[in-house]
Amino acid sequence: MDLILHILAGATVGFAIGLTGVGGGSLMTPILLLFQYPAPVAIGTDLLYAAITKSGGVIAHRRLGNIDWKIVAILASGSIPVSIFLNTLVLDKSFQQSEQYEKLLTLSLGIMLMVTAIVLIFRQTLRIKATTRPPIRFIAFIQKHRTVMTFVMGLILGAVVTLSSVGAGAFGAAVLLTLYARMPTVHIIGTDLAHAVPLTLIAGLGYLYHDFVDFKLLGSLLIGSLPAIYLGTKVGANLPETTMQRVLISVLLIMGLKYTFF
Secondary structure (H helix, E strand, O other): OHHHHHHHHHHHHHHHHHHHOHHHHHHHHHHHHHHHOOOOHHHHHHHHHHHHHHHHHHHHHHHHOOOHHHHHHHHHHHHHHHHHHHHHHHHHHHOOOOOOHHHHHHHHHHHHHHHHHHHHHHHHHHHHHHHOOOOOOHHHHHHHHHHHHHHHHHHHHHHHHHHHHOOOOOHHHHHHHHHHOOHHHHHHHHHHHHHHHHHHHHHHHHHHHHHOOHHHHHHHHHHHHHHHHHHHHHOOOOOOOOHHHHHHHHHHHHHHHHHHOO
């Protein structure tokens, strides 16, 4: 019965990813927590799940020339060292055995779920304001210093993704849309994916090193999600995007509030 439920969970999240383009880490980790998995196991398994499921997208975008590897390198130069640092020095064995460990992970998850929902709400507005001439002062400043801001964004993503498994998708893409407003959206998506795969892989391997990955669970999630992503993509082409985004935003906000305050 557990195997069937895990396959269904994978299928649900995969369908949401195909339908809306986001929702991987944002939905999978909270679902695994509902199944009573400890937060470290839920996050660690989800990180490797994300690395595997997003790899296919990177291959497709690479073939189409939709990836800006320079931006990927700048992001990774900030995110990968932070992820390694957190997994080797901060999330060490002594801290893992303390009461604060699981509280830190669930709090990080709750905050990032709410941040992701807010980003989804204002993503289009940010893109419009970033492309207006002249842009507002704050956006003009970050665009002027976009290389430094991209590196800083990498540092932030390295921390939040490692601690919550959330942020590499919608949050990262929204930031890139603001920093590189003139870049085609498909290139933003491809570049964001190309950075998300090594980040989630490195972070996931850190959890694996500390024995916080359930491979049986990972396999059952993939069995359900991979075909469901394809189905969701087909169905999503015939449904209003705004409707599905609103449903996803509502779910993320509710779960974010739950894990942050309750």
